[in-house]
Amino acid sequence: MRPETIQRLSEIVGKDNIYTALEDLYCYTYDASFVKADLNTDLAGVAVYPGSTEEIARIIKIANQEKIPIVPRGAGTNVSGGSVSLGDCIILVLKRMNKILEIDRKNLIAVVEPGVITAQLQGEAEKMGLFYPPDPASQAFSTMGGNVAECAGGPRGVKYGVTRDYVIGLEVVLPSGEVINTGGRTMKNVTGYDMTKLFIGSEGTLCVITKIIVKLIPLPEAKNTMMAVFPEIAQACETVSEIIAAGLIPCSLELLDNIYIKNIEEYAKVGLPIDAGAVLLIEVDGDSEILGKQIRKIEQICKGLGAVQIRIASTQMEAEELWRARRSAFAAVSRLRPTIIGEDATVPRSSIPAAVNRIQAIAAKYDLIIAILGHAGDGNLHATILTDETNVEEMARVEKAINEIFIVTVELGGSLSGEHGIGRAKSKFITIQTGEAGLAVQRQIKQALDPHNLLNPGVMFGA
Amino acid sequence: MRPETIQRLSEIVGKDNIYTALEDLYCYTYDASFVKADLNTDLAGVAVYPGSTEEIARIIKIANQEKIPIVPRGAGTNVSGGSVSLGDCIILVLKRMNKILEIDRKNLIAVVEPGVITAQLQGEAEKMGLFYPPDPASQAFSTMGGNVAECAGGPRGVKYGVTRDYVIGLEVVLPSGEVINTGGRTMKNVTGYDMTKLFIGSEGTLCVITKIIVKLIPLPEAKNTMMAVFPEIAQACETVSEIIAAGLIPCSLELLDNIYIKNIEEYAKVGLPIDAGAVLLIEVDGDSEILGKQIRKIEQICKGLGAVQIRIASTQMEAEELWRARRSAFAAVSRLRPTIIGEDATVPRSSIPAAVNRIQAIAAKYDLIIAILGHAGDGNLHATILTDETNVEEMARVEKAINEIFIVTVELGGSLSGEHGIGRAKSKFITIQTGEAGLAVQRQIKQALDPHNLLNPGVMFGA
Numbered sequence: 001m002r003p004e005t006i007q008r009l010s011e012i013v014g015k016d017n018i019y020t021a022l023e024d025l026y027c028y029t030y031d032a033s034f035v036k037a038d039l040n041t042d043l044a045g046v047a048v049y050p051g052s053t054e055e056i057a058r059i060i061k062i063a064n065q066e067k068i069p070i071v072p073r074g075a076g077t078n079v080s081g082g083s084v085s086l087g088d089c090i091i092l093v094l095k096r097m098n099k100i101l102e103i104d105r106k107n108l109i110a111v112v113e114p115g116v117i118t119a120q121l122q123g124e125a126e127k128m129g130l131f132y133p134p135d136p137a138s139q140a141f142s143t144m145g146g147n148v149a150e151c152a153g154g155p156r157g158v159k160y161g162v163t164r165d166y167v168i169g170l171e172v173v174l175p176s177g178e179v180i181n182t183g184g185r186t187m188k189n190v191t192g193y194d195m196t197k198l199f200i201g202s203e204g205t206l207c208v209i210t211k212i213i214v215k216l217i218p219l220p221e222a223k224n225t226m227m228a229v230f231p232e233i234a235q236a237c238e239t240v241s242e243i244i245a246a247g248l249i250p251c252s253l254e255l256l257d258n259i260y261i262k263n264i265e266e267y268a269k270v271g272l273p274i275d276a277g278a279v280l281l282i283e284v285d286g287d288s289e290i291l292g293k294q295i296r297k298i299e300q301i302c303k304g305l306g307a308v309q310i311r312i313a314s315t316q317m318e319a320e321e322l323w324r325a326r327r328s329a330f331a332a333v334s335r336l337r338p339t340i341i342g343e344d345a346t347v348p349r350s351s352i353p354a355a356v357n358r359i360q361a362i363a364a365k366y367d368l369i370i371a372i373l374g375h376a377g378d379g380n381l382h383a384t385i386l387t388d389e390t391n392v393e394e395m396a397r398v399e400k401a402i403n404e405i406f407i408v409t410v411e412l413g414g415s416l417s418g419e420h421g422i423g424r425a426k427s428k429f430i431t432i433q434t435g436e437a438g439l440a441v442q443r444q445i446k447q448a449l450d451p452h453n454l455l456n457p458g459v460m461f462g463a
Numbered sequence: 464m465r466p467e468t469i470q471r472l473s474e475i476v477g478k479d480n481i482y483t484a485l486e487d488l489y490c491y492t493y494d495a496s497f498v499k500a501d502l503n504t505d506l507a508g509v510a511v512y513p514g515s516t517e518e519i520a521r522i523i524k525i526a527n528q529e530k531i532p533i534v535p536r537g538a539g540t541n542v543s544g545g546s547v548s549l550g551d552c553i554i555l556v557l558k559r560m561n562k563i564l565e566i567d568r569k570n571l572i573a574v575v576e577p578g579v580i581t582a583q584l585q586g587e588a589e590k591m592g593l594f595y596p597p598d599p600a601s602q603a604f605s606t607m608g609g610n611v612a613e614c615a616g617g618p619r620g621v622k623y624g625v626t627r628d629y630v631i632g633l634e635v636v637l638p639s640g641e642v643i644n645t646g647g648r649t650m651k652n653v654t655g656y657d658m659t660k661l662f663i664g665s666e667g668t669l670c671v672i673t674k675i676i677v678k679l680i681p682l683p684e685a686k687n688t689m690m691a692v693f694p695e696i697a698q699a700c701e702t703v704s705e706i707i708a709a710g711l712i713p714c715s716l717e718l719l720d721n722i723y724i725k726n727i728e729e730y731a732k733v734g735l736p737i738d739a740g741a742v743l744l745i746e747v748d749g750d751s752e753i754l755g756k757q758i759r760k761i762e763q764i765c766k767g768l769g770a771v772q773i774r775i776a777s778t779q780m781e782a783e784e785l786w787r788a789r790r791s792a793f794a795a796v797s798r799l800r801p802t803i804i805g806e807d808a809t810v811p812r813s814s815i816p817a818a819v820n821r822i823q824a825i826a827a828k829y830d831l832i833i834a835i836l837g838h839a840g841d842g843n844l845h846a847t848i849l850t851d852e853t854n855v856e857e858m859a860r861v862e863k864a865i866n867e868i869f870i871v872t873v874e875l876g877g878s879l880s881g882e883h884g885i886g887r888a889k890s891k892f893i894t895i896q897t898g899e900a901g902l903a904v905q906r907q908i909k910q911a912l913d914p915h916n917l918l919n920p921g922v923m924f925g926a
Contacts, residue, residue, distance in 0.1 A: 106704050106813040129710060151653045162651055164660070165628065180901040186809045187841040188625055188881030190614045190664045191896045192923060193905045197627070197660030201653045218710030241569050247592060247681030287753045346649045350569040378650040418651030433654045438643040441912060442656045448911035449904060460655060 001045025001088055005066055009048050009090070012058050017049040017096065028073065028084065028091045032138070034341055034389060035081025035424050044071070044085035049096045053171060053179055053210040056092065060208065060454075061177035063090055069457050072204040074114065074146030077138035079342060080423030082150060082203050086458050092208060094145045100124055101211070108216045109168070109185055114145025114209050118152075121214075130216040133160035136419070145209045151201030153419030155252035158244075158377030159285075160217075162419060164200045169213035172199055175206070175450035185213055198445075203421050204456035206449050223251065223285035224295055225319035228302040229276045229309040233257055233372075236278035237353040239305045240376045243282075243298055244349060250298070252283040253377030257356075260329050260373050267332035270325045273309065280307075280376070281326050283319075329373055330384075336369065337386040343402060345409040346380040346418030358408045359383050365404075366397040380418035406432045427462035464508025464551050468529055472511050472553070475521050480512040480559065491536065491547065491554045495601070497804055497852060498544025498887050507534070507548035512559045516634060516642055516673040519555065523671065523917075524640035526553055532920050535667040537577065537609030540601035542805060543886030545613060545666045549921050555671060557608045563587055564674070571679045572631070572648055577608025577672050581615075584677075593679040596623035599882070608672045614664030616882030618715035621707075621840030622748075623680075625882060627663045632676035635662055638669070638913035648676055661908075666884050667919035669912050686714065686748035687758055688782035691765040692739045692772040696720055696835075699741035700816040702768045703839045706745075707812060709764060711757055715746040716840030720819075723792050723836050730795035733788045736772065743770075743839070744789050746782075792836055793847075799832065800849040806865060808872040809843045809881030821871045822846050828867075829860040843881035869895045890925035 001020075010018045019025065025044045029037035037043065045068070050056045063070050069089040076083050085091055098115035105128055112121055118132075118139040125132050135154035136142055142152065148170070153162040169183035183189055183196035199207055230236040236255055243250065256264070256279045265272045272279060280302070284294045299310055313319035334340055347355045356372055359381070363370035374381035383405060387398050406416050406429050416426060416433050431439050443461055446453070464483075473481045482488065488507045492500035500506065508531070513519045526533050532552040539546050548554055561578035568591055575584055581602040585595050598617035599605055605615065611633070616625040632646035646652055646659035662670055693699040699718055706713065719727070719742045728735045735742060743765070747757045762773055776782035797803055810818045819835055822844070826833035837844035846868060850861050869879050869892050879889060879896050894902050906924055909916070 104811075104813070106708050107811040108707060109811070151657070153651050153653075157651055164657065174900075174904060178900045180898065180904060182901065184878050184896075185811045185876045186843075186878050186881065188616050188620055188809050188838075188843045189878040190616075190882060190884050191879045192885060192893060192902065193669075193908060194614070194627065194660050194664050195901075195905065197657050197663075200660075201657050206656075218712065244571060245569050249681065287750065289752055289756075290750045293752075346651050348567075348570040348572070348648045350567070375651075380649075380651045413648040415647050415649050415652040416654045418649065419653055421653050422655060430655060433647075435643060437637075437641045438645065438658075439655065441637060441643060442658065444911040445656060445908055448907040 005062065005068065006046050008062055009046060009059060012055050013048045013050050017051065019047040025085070031076040031078055031081060031083045033079045033081040033423065033425050034339060035084055037084045037086065042086050044091045045088040047091035047093060049093045051096050053173065056173045056208055056210060057177045057179055059090065059092065060173055060175065063454055064177060064452065067452055067454065069454050071456055072149070072208050074143030075141050077142040078146060078150050078421060078423065080417070080421040081425040082421055082423035082459055084424065094143065097210065103128060103130065105130065107185060110214050110216055112144050112212050112214070114143060114212065116144045118142050118144055118147055125216050126219055129219050131219040132166065132214060132216055134163045134166060144212055148200050148209055148212055149202065149204050150421040151419065153380065155254055155375050157375055157380065158253050159249045159251040164197060166214045167196060167200055167212060168215050170196050170199055170209055171211035172207035172209050175455050183213065187215065201421065203423060203459050205446060205459050206455065220285035222288035222291055223283055224291050224313060225281070225283045225322050226295060226298065226310060226312040227322045228280045228282065228307040229273055230278045230307055231276065232306070233278040233356055234353050235306040236280050237356060237376070239280060239302055240352060241350050242301045242305060244377065246297065246301060248294055248297055250282050250377060251285045252281070254281040254326055255374045255376035256326070256329065257372040259369065259371035260333060263332040263336065264325050264328055267335065268324060268328040270321065272325060281322060333371055333384060333386060337388055339387045339389040341385040341387060341398065343383045343385065343405060344380060344418045344420045345383060345405055345414060345416060347409055347412045347414035349379045351412040351414065352376055352379060352381065355381060355408065355412055359405055362401050362404045366401045368397060368401055379414065403429065422460045424458050427458070427460055430460065468525065468531070469509050471525055472509060472522060475518050476511045476513050480514065482510040488548070494539040494541055494544060494546045496542045496544040496886065496888050497802065498547055500547045500549065505549050507554045508551040510554040510556060512556045514559050516636065519636045519671055519673060520640045520642055522553065522555065523636055523638065526917055527640060527915065530915055530917065532917050534919055535612070535671050537606030538604050540605040541609060541613050541884060541886065543884040544888040545884055545886035545922055547887065557606065560673065566591060566593065568593065570648060573677050573679055575607050575675050577606060577675065579607045581605050581607055581610055588679050589682055592682050594682040595629065595677060595679055597626045597629060607675055611663050611672050611675055612665065612667050613884040614882065616843065618717055618838050620838055620843065621716050622712045622714040627660060629677045630659060630663055630675060631678050633659050633662055633672055634674035635670035635672050638918050646676065650678065664884065666886060666922050668909060668922050669918065683748035685751035685754055686746055687754050687776060688746045688785050689758060689761065689773060689775040690785045691743045691745065691770040692736055693741045693770055694739065696741040696819055697816050698769040699743050700819060700839070702743060702765055703815060704813050705764045705768060706761055707840065709760065711760055713745050713840060714748045715744070717744040717789055718837045718839035719789070719792065720835040722832065722834035723796060726795040726799065727788050727791055730798065731787060731791040733784065735788060744785060796834055796847060796849060800851055802850045802852040804848040804850060804861065806846045806848065806868060807843060807881045807883045808846060808868055808877060808879060810872055810875045810877035812842045814875040814877065815839055815842060815844065818844060818871065818875055822868055825864050825867050829864045831860060831864055842877065866892065885923045887921050890921070890923055893923065
């Protein structure tokens with residue numbers, strides 16, 4: 001990058017908030033995905049940490065004048081390669097803008113800056129008896145701006161929906177450098193196109209998010225957790241469908257397959273039967289008076305469909321113990337192979353049994369280990385490919401397997417990605433779902449708003 | 464319109480599904496709003512009733528070749544002038560495509576054609592123990608396609624959200640005539656931009672909706688209704704805030720002011736005290752075991768804030784009786800003046816008292832009768848201007864009053880329209896909320912997808 005440009009950027013953010021040393025820029029060549037920027041060609045020119053919307057607008061105007069790509073970045077916890085550097089770009093890190101501006105109890109809304117950590121907002125809301133439900137696994141580190149850009153989900157999606165269901169207004173800087181507000185502070189709002197929802201999940205390609213208005217809901221009075229063990233994974237899948245069809249919507253409904261069960265037990269000793277086909281971890285929440293009734297109904301359904309062991313937590317500590325199995329899942333399987341690729345193909349709930357069968361068949365066909373863990377309640381399966389990225393021959397098989405998993409997913413009426421996003425990792429697969437015409441119309445929007453393709457180029461649409 | 468064009472359209476839809484007679488075309492010069500097409504300049508050239516997506520695609524391709532505007536139309540129940548004819552256009556009526564294609568109990572979704580009547584979907588879902596919550600006042604007549612195009616709301620919005628919160632996938636025909644699918648059948652889906660949400664509420668300006676996938680939820684076990692009468696409207700407004708802040712979310716929370724109360728009582732004799740400042744009509748739903756508890760808590764809040772009369776329905780018939788007051792509201796006030804203009808400016812709940820005060824001041828300033836009825840639970844006030852559209856001088860005052868109501872609404876952090884849409888009625892006011900830059904970016908999207916401005920021209924963006 002030209003020294004004059006770096007100088008201009010430095011004048012905007014201050015010299016303590018700009019980084020150009022190799023060891024600094026190296027940090028932005030990766031995120032939580034397996035996408036790595038090429039160190040020879042794709043090292044960023046500079047990383048800047050702006051402190052205000054106005055600074056961001058000025059930075060984007062410079063990028064516009066000089067046609068420099070911008071890669072917005074929060075905590076870099078995304079798993080789709082949405083925030084790695086590409087060429088001589090500006091990495092725009094939003095972490096300094098980390099204030100909760102307002103929690104408004106009367107209107108059940110919060111206003112936050114993009115660098116606020118998700119769990120921090122949740123904690124502050126809970127102190128006031130309020131609830132911000134989206135709970136990506138990375139919530140202790142991920143930023144709200146990143147959550148909005150990726151439309152983050154999580155286990156509670158089955159009952160409470162995902163980030164898009166909570167964001168009602170945004171302040172953003174457009175690729176032109178102009179600042180606009182979308183949506184607002186009201187639950188109902190139909191003035192013009194729903195730009196808020198268009199920007200949610202746009203992965204940094206249409207705007208830089210500088211302020212977020214989310215709705216909150218009353219914190220559920222109580223919750224309870226149970227675990228059901230099944231000899232066959234098909235029984236567990238059928239149970240998921242039956243629970244939902246019975247009108248019972250747990251706040252989490254998680255599935256672990258035998259590969260996960262065996263490894264979790266070896267690693268964390270939580271008392272899982274290592275020959276079980278599957279485990280369902282189920283959490284219900286709501287009014288304390290009706291939780292018991294719900295748990296009993298779910299227990300009946302589990303037993304009716306072949307559960308051989310059911311544990312119901314009677315204390316918060318017992319609930320924590322049950323969740324420990326789920327939380328140690330990735331650590332447990334990561335001991336098997338050096339590289340973990342976590343896909344998140346999502347199918348209609350009733351297609352989970354078929355999807356699991358076909359993913360297992362694909363694993364056998366390509367001689368790969370694919371473990372399955374998932375937010376089964378909303379069909380969001382995390383097929384986890386355990387592999388070694390340094391093994392070129394094996395990675396070729398992995399690529400073919402992923403392609404087939406996506407084709408199967410779409411055949412079953414599903415989506416390539418439930419909550420991880422497309423990023424640079426999956427852009428080559430996107431038309432499997434959207435079709436060429438479906439992608440073309442998205443590209444028209446990108447082109448209209450960002451004619452010089454400056455914001456996060458390569459993400460979603462490929463090179 | 465050229466006879467050759469009409470002939471080509473007739474070959475597509477069949478001669479029984481095309482209308483060109485004056486008395487037919489006259490029907491499309493108005494909808495449920497006060498917008499009327501000019502009979503000299505804006506009579507449609509033809510109205511067609513296609514029977515399939517493929518027919519619609521062919522019609523749009525002809526419109527493209529010949530640069531003929533298209534006005535999509537469902538039941539014409541919108542109140543923002545979103546479906547009236549404009550120039551020598553094609554009125555594209557979706558009412559023949561009226562099949563519920565699927566209600567999938569296991570996945571809690573329904574797939575419908577755009578011409579399905581909203582109440583019909585609700586009725587079929589309820590038979591299966593399922594619930595489609597959006598409940599616009601027009602639900603007995605309005606079509607699902609129209610509901611999606613306008614992002615219809617209703618009283619239940621306070622607890623259950625609006626149409627955008629239920630539509631998860633669409634099939635649409637683009638202005639180019641191409642057919643694409645957006646979203647899908649899964650609750651989580653982040654593959655590419657959220658085109659589904661962009662098309663919801665786009666008022667027929669970006670695409671023609673040909674298939675709709677909605678999520679359903681379990682039907683609440685029970686519901687109960689109560690009515691609280693307050694001497695002052697400020698007390699009722701404060702009560703709304705307190706109920707929500709206490710974590711109680713009724714499924715409806717409706718406010719009627721004194722003008723409505725007096726007229727309803729004169730008209731329908733439901734036993735309302737005619738000197739009351741306001742009435743709140745409150746419905747709660749959910750598990751039968753906790754409804755009683757909720758009702759008691761709400762009753763306490765109402766009494767604490769000055770309610771002088773509280774009626775709690777103990778039977779379904781008594782609940783119906785309480786709702787009769789609300790349902791007769793428009794009929795009751797329509798006796799006062801020949802023209803009713805129902806605005807739907809929406810403010811954050813806590814700003815309702817201020818909004819009501821300022822609307823009443825605007826009514827006094829312009830010497831107009833403005834009654835207030837609203838979905839108070841979500842801040843969606845229906846300021847009802849009772850006037851006479853043939854009185855030019857009075858209508859000039861009405862226009863000024865509406866402009867001021869919108870300015871006040873935005874000052875209070877609200878939206879021009881909560882659920883009615885912008886249409887042709889409010890396009891001249893839209894930048895009060897979006898700003899010039901905010902509208903410009905929407906115009907860029909319109910231009911990118913519909914470069915010849917063929918789909919519903921004039922709607923949202925004005926002439």
